[in-house]
Amino acid sequence: MFVVHKKISITAICFVMLSILITGCHQQEKNVLPACKEPVREEVEPNSQPKESITGTNEVKQNGDTSEEQKQKTAEVSYAFYPSGPDFIKSVINERGNVEITDDMREKFNLFARDYRWCYMPDMNYYESFFEANEYTQSLGYNNFGFAVFYVLNYMKCPEKISDNDMQNAIQSLFVAKQGYKDMPHQAYRKLADYEDGYYSPWPEGGLDHNRMFYLLTKLEIVQHGADGVYITVCAKNYYFNDSGYEPGENEKWLIEKSNKMGMPDMQAAAKLVKNGEMKELKGDSNFETTIYIKFNGQKADSYNPRFVFNNTCGNDPNEI
Numbered sequence: 001m002f003v004v005h006k007k008i009s010i011t012a013i014c015f016v017m018l019s020i021l022i023t024g025c026h027q028q029e030k031n032v033l034p035a036c037k038e039p040v041r042e043e044v045e046p047n048s049q050p051k052e053s054i055t056g057t058n059e060v061k062q063n064g065d066t067s068e069e070q071k072q073k074t075a076e077v078s079y080a081f082y083p084s085g086p087d088f089i090k091s092v093i094n095e096r097g098n099v100e101i102t103d104d105m106r107e108k109f110n111l112f113a114r115d116y117r118w119c120y121m122p123d124m125n126y127y128e129s130f131f132e133a134n135e136y137t138q139s140l141g142y143n144n145f146g147f148a149v150f151y152v153l154n155y156m157k158c159p160e161k162i163s164d165n166d167m168q169n170a171i172q173s174l175f176v177a178k179q180g181y182k183d184m185p186h187q188a189y190r191k192l193a194d195y196e197d198g199y200y201s202p203w204p205e206g207g208l209d210h211n212r213m214f215y216l217l218t219k220l221e222i223v224q225h226g227a228d229g230v231y232i233t234v235c236a237k238n239y240y241f242n243d244s245g246y247e248p249g250e251n252e253k254w255l256i257e258k259s260n261k262m263g264m265p266d267m268q269a270a271a272k273l274v275k276n277g278e279m280k281e282l283k284g285d286s287n288f289e290t291t292i293y294i295k296f297n298g299q300k301a302d303s304y305n306p307r308f309v310f311n312n313t314c315g316n317d318p319n320e321i
Contacts, residue, residue, distance in 0.1 A: 091105060130184070145184050175309075212267065220233070234288075
């Protein structure tokens with residue numbers, strides 16, 4: 001009997017020790033944190049299909065905390081085309097010669113030009129012209145790439161920073177080269193853009209409220225180029241309406257009168273006045289003549305993405321475009 005009782009006691013002790021061991025191992029497993037996985041950043045090569053998103057973050061979190069250095073990197077973006085460009089292109093692509101402009105074309109172009117920050121479009125004649133320097137850039141010690149960088153920062157809605165690779169990809173995606181693409185010089189462009197540690201950021205000065213900027217399409221010409229290419233030349237005028245915090249000028253007074261008659265807010269009225277062409281009664285801020293190149297690539301979705309060959313901006317004069 002004693003022997004049997006002793007065996008039972010030993011067995012019970014073994015069970016207790018085994019339970020403690022299992023519990024301890026389980027608790028140890030609970031206290032071990034899994035390895036953090038850093039997000040994978042998709043690199044976009046020049047001349048490849050751009051990423052679909054305009055904005056994004058590359059933020060690494062560890063144990064729920066984010067360092068100051070990581071916070072500073074959260075506004076990086078990659079380049080992408082806006083859908084308003086292809087929407088306009090598709091609406092006119094089957095036309096040829098001097099095209100009669102419709103309300104639908106004016107409406108679509110205004111959306112296109114607003115997304116593409118047309119008022120900041122750099123004057124250029126093929127990508128190669130950015131290697132040149134006009135009087136302004138020459139006086140500051142750099143070339144016309146300063147204007148291209150400034151444009152892209154605005155096109156991308158002024159993020160905190162853009163890597164130099166993304167900047168080069170954006171410029172080469174937007175602007176057509178005649179001979180071939182060479183790498184752009186990466187540097188700070190005083191009064192236009194900062195550059196530090198491989199990243200561009202906007203020059204620290206205020207800009208325009210683009211919700212108050214409108215573009216009137218005034219001329220449209222489309223020419224076939226080879227079997228699968230098309231040149232689209234647009235002429236347009238832009239109008240900027242100050243908000244109620246400023247003393248109204250002639251254009252603002254005109255818009256207020258029109259919006260009151262139409263019974264709608266001023267910005268909504270301006271969009272309708274662009275669409276129906278009545279905006280031409282006003283003197284605009286600038287005239288633009290821009291040539292867009294479209295090369296069809298089978299049935300690929302990027303066939304209608306606009307790429308720019310030429311742009312010339314001038315102020316108003318008696319011989320307006």
